[in-house]
Amino acid sequence: xxxxxxxxxxxxxxxxxxxKIECRSLDFQATTMFWYRQFPKQxxxxxxxxxxxxxxxxxxxxxxxKFLINHASxxxxxxxxxxxxxxxxxxYICSASPGSQETQYFGPGTRLLVL
Amino acid sequence: GQQLNQSxxxxxxxxxxxVSMNCTSSSIFNTWLWYKQxxxxxxxxxxxxxxxxxxxSNGRLTAQFGITRKDSFLNISASIPSDVGIYFCAxxxxxxxxxxxxxxxxxxxx
Numbered sequence: 618x619x620x621x622x623x624x625x626x627x628x629x630x631x632x633x634x635x636x637k638i639e640c641r642s643l644d645f646q647a648t649t650m651f652w653y654r655q656f657p658k659q660x661x662x663x664x665x666x667x668x669x670x671x672x673x674x675x676x677x678x679x680x681x682x683k684f685l686i687n688h689a690s691x692x693x694x695x696x697x698x699x700x701x702x703x704x705x706x707x708x709y710i711c712s713a714s715p716g717s718q719e720t721q722y723f724g725p726g727t728r729l730l731v732l
Numbered sequence: 733g734q735q736l737n738q739s740x741x742x743x744x745x746x747x748x749x750x751v752s753m754n755c756t757s758s759s760i761f762n763t764w765l766w767y768k769q770x771x772x773x774x775x776x777x778x779x780x781x782x783x784x785x786x787x788x789s790n791g792r793l794t795a796q797f798g799i800t801r802k803d804s805f806l807n808i809s810a811s812i813p814s815d816v817g818i819y820f821c822a823x824x825x826x827x828x829x830x831x832x833x834x835x836x837x838x839x840x841x842x
Contacts, residue, residue: 623774649828660820660832661775710774712830719763719782719824723774 620644621713623724630701631732637697638727640711646691647713651721652684655708667694701731738821738833745811746841753836754805755821761831763824764797764804769835770817778819779806813840 620643630636640650648669653661665675665686673686685697694713698705708728712721738755745751755764763782767775779790781797781804788795794807804823808815821833 619777621774651830660834663829666829708772712774714828719828720765720777720780721822721828721830722777723767726772726774728772 619715619722621711621722621724623711623727625727626725627728627730629730629732632702633700635697635699636701636729637695638709638711638729640694640696640713640724642692642713642715642722645713645715647694647715648691649714650688650694651712651714652686652694652696653710653712655710655726661710664696698729701729703731705729706731736821736823736831736833738836740836741834742837742839744839744841747811747813749811751808751811751815751838752805753819753821753838754803755823755833756803757823757825757831758802759825760801761804761823761825762801764795765822765830766793766795766804766806767820767822768817769820775820808838811838811840813842816840 622641624639650667652664655661664679665673667673667686667688669688675681688694708726710726712723765780766778769775779795784801785799786797792809818835818837820835822830
């Protein structure tokens with residue numbers, strides 16, 4: 618149980634284009650989903666908290682107009698990197714929490730490379 | 733903000749040896765979680781701890797939630813090559829946001 622998927626697993630795009638990443642909880646409903654970014658050899662950095670049916674809460678320093686988050690259902694959250702630039706290249710990982718639990722289950726991550 | 737200090741930063745051990753790593757916090761945590769991350773993949777939950785003093789095992793892994801609620805340790809007994817990876821502690825101090833430790837990279841020598 619508690620499986621989270623992400624799609625795509627990797628993406629290469631040109632500078633200036635937008636990229637959408639999907640995060641799905643496959644066998645549970647997730648009221649809350651989280652989006653993280655991870656640079657090589659570093660820990661995970663929380664970007665935003667996504668609550669179903671409401672606006673996402675962004676961490677300090679994360680541009681909400683740059684990283685658009687939509688949590689339209691209890692099993693799906695999307696992160697759109699708008700007008701991507703090379704510095705946006707990173708490993709993006711989502712997680713989901715079942716119900717009221719504080720435990721988070723992570724997706725396999727999406728590797729983004731912006732040329 | 734909350735900070736988690738994780739040590740050691742890296743370990744290089746012989747197969748069959750026991751491993752111990754720990755996390756300390758500058759403030760009280762309500763939940764401690766231990767994850768393992770393989771290269772290019774997302775973290776996988778190993779053990780979740782919800783109560784001070786709790787000692788929980790998962791196969792060869794054992795983790796404890798410190799009595800002070802400011803620390804936690806993870807032990808791996810009889811390490812094997814597939815234990816290689818980066819281990820992260822994480823905790824919540826109220827609310828549902830996780831604070832992650834800096835990670836412990838484990839390398840196992842055959």
